Amino acid sequence: MSELAYKRTNVYEKADEKLMKAIFDYAEGYRKFIDEGKTEREACAYVLNAAKEKGYKPFQFGDKLKAGDKVYYNNRGKNIYLIRVGTEPVEKDGIRIIASHIDSPRIDLKQVPLYESDGIALAKTHYYGGIRKYQWAAIPLALHGAVVLSNGETIEVKIGEDESDPVFYISDLLPHLAAKQNAKPLGEGIGGEDLNIWFGNIPYTAAKDDKDKTVKENLLRILNEKYGMKEEDFLSAELSLVPAFKARDIGLDRGLLGAYGHDDRVCTYPAYTALFDEESDKHTVMVVLADKEEIGSEGTTGMQCVLFTDLIDAIASSFGVSSAAVRANSRCLSADVNAGYDPNYKSVSEPLNSTYVSCGAGVTKFTGARGKSASNDADAEFMGEIRKLFNENGVIWQTGELGGVDVGGGGTVAKYIAKMNINTVDIGVPVISMHSPFEVISKADLYEEYLAFRAFIK
Numbered sequence: 188m189s190e191l192a193y194k195r196t197n198v199y200e201k202a203d204e205k206l207m208k209a210i211f212d213y214a215e216g217y218r219k220f221i222d223e224g225k226t227e228r229e230a231c232a233y234v235l236n237a238a239k240e241k242g243y244k245p246f247q248f249g250d251k252l253k254a255g256d257k258v259y260y261n262n263r264g265k266n267i268y269l270i271r272v273g274t275e276p277v278e279k280d281g282i283r284i285i286a287s288h289i290d291s292p293r294i295d296l297k298q299v300p301l302y303e304s305d306g307i308a309l310a311k312t313h314y315y316g317g318i319r320k321y322q323w324a325a326i327p328l329a330l331h332g333a334v335v336l337s338n339g340e341t342i343e344v345k346i347g348e349d350e351s352d353p354v355f356y357i358s359d360l361l362p363h364l365a366a367k368q369n370a371k372p373l374g375e376g377i378g379g380e381d382l383n384i385w386f387g388n389i390p391y392t393a394a395k396d397d398k399d400k401t402v403k404e405n406l407l408r409i410l411n412e413k414y415g416m417k418e419e420d421f422l423s424a425e426l427s428l429v430p431a432f433k434a435r436d437i438g439l440d441r442g443l444l445g446a447y448g449h450d451d452r453v454c455t456y457p458a459y460t461a462l463f464d465e466e467s468d469k470h471t472v473m474v475v476l477a478d479k480e481e482i483g484s485e486g487t488t489g490m491q492c493v494l495f496t497d498l499i500d501a502i503a504s505s506f507g508v509s510s511a512a513v514r515a516n517s518r519c520l521s522a523d524v525n526a527g528y529d530p531n532y533k534s535v536s537e538p539l540n541s542t543y544v545s546c547g548a549g550v551t552k553f554t555g556a557r558g559k560s561a562s563n564d565a566d567a568e569f570m571g572e573i574r575k576l577f578n579e580n581g582v583i584w585q586t587g588e589l590g591g592v593d594v595g596g597g598g599t600v601a602k603y604i605a606k607m608n609i610n611t612v613d614i615g616v617p618v619i620s621m622h623s624p625f626e627v628i629s630k631a632d633l634y635e636e637y638l639a640f641r642a643f644i645k
């Protein structure tokens with residue numbers, strides 16, 4: 188191929204011994220993060236700890252910021268902003284923003300979950316985000332979340348992660364009796380109200396009253412002993428079922444990594460580690476760990492909350508400059524995953540414009556559906572700036588859309604940030620089996636994403 192032609196670079200093809208070591212070493216830190224932070228609350232706690240170790244201090248509205256300050260804003264334990272104030276005038280240089288999300292598709296308990304049927308205690312659920320329901324049956328699930336008790340105290344719940352813990356379960360039919368279910372379209376095989384969790388099956392035989400000799404009563408006793416909970420406490424709880432398995436290397440060569448929740452913590456980890464590792468203090472940097480992306484970035488902890496602009500206002504007012512000027516000169520990498528090209532399902536992608544595993548960080552000019560509907564279509568000038576930056580810094584990157592035209596589509600937080608007059612483009616790691624209980628990424632792409640972020644904030 189002539190030097191005039193464009194060609195993707197496979198990172199592993201190009202990597203020397205030193206780069207290979209860096210890629211594999213970096214993935215070990217990520218493995219720890221993704222295994223310990225399976226919900227937004229846990230990911231927040233993990234990153235907060237790391238930030239505190241790096242000298243980040245809590246920020247409160249009213250505080251004045253100055254060059255060199257390193258602060259965090261902990262929004263309800265589910266959404267974090269890390270801010271490092273640079274030496275350049277912020278009204279001219281703007282803020283370098285990297286925004287990823289830390290919520291992932293999962294199965295939430297309903298507020299009145301427990302019931303008993305035919306000697307089995309089960310729990311009703313309402314799924315969170317876009318899942319393919321049939322994928323969540325017949326796998327071990329762990330229960331994570333928080334319960335606010337009647338006295339106002341919040342307790343953390345995490346059952347199913349320790350090898351000695353029990354796990355939870357959604358049953359599926361045996362093939363012998365599944366003829367009718369097999370004949371249904373895949374998406375209807377298991378319905379939303381069929382995602383009931385197996386919670387227990389030993390009755391409370393010690394009950395005085397015969398009507399209390401139930402499995403459900405026994406579970407309420409266990410919950411009460413362990414957490415001081417009563418059934419009504421579920422009304423003020425956020426409890427989620429997530430896959431109980433840990434991240435595992437995939438393939439004989441270990442180049443890929445399988446785990447629950449790569450979308451989007453595979454972008455979160457490079458974002459905050461790039462901030463901590465890139466010590467250059469010139470630019471003001473903001474790393475956002477957003478919640479609620481999977482359900483539209485709504486609510487107090489989602490990217491659409493005004494907290495985002497409130498914090499930019501706070502930075503601007505610390506220097507007595509216009510917030511509008513700060514935003515106009517800011518730029519943002521919306522750090523979210525893209526669909527990796529899957530040789531098993533070629534027909535949903537268009538091969539020229541897809542991101543491929545191990546070909547580096549995937550830059551996506553626009554997301555959306557149909558005629559680019561509901562997408563932030565980054566302009567050519569900003570694409571050009573990012574392209575130049577990555578190329579000059581030796582970052583291996585590629586570009587791709589989320590599937591072929593009119594096959595489907597999706598969105599990210601990019602459009603909410605762009606709406607604030609901030610140049611924004613999507614960049615993320617290609618993911619295989621996105622939104623499934625066990626997603627797959629390339630360790631090489633994870634590392635290139637990290638290098639891309641370092642180049643961006645340097």
Ligand code: MN
Nearest residue numbers: 450451523524
């Ligand atoms: Mn995502």
Ligand code: MN
Nearest residue numbers: 292450481622
């Ligand atoms: Mn997603």
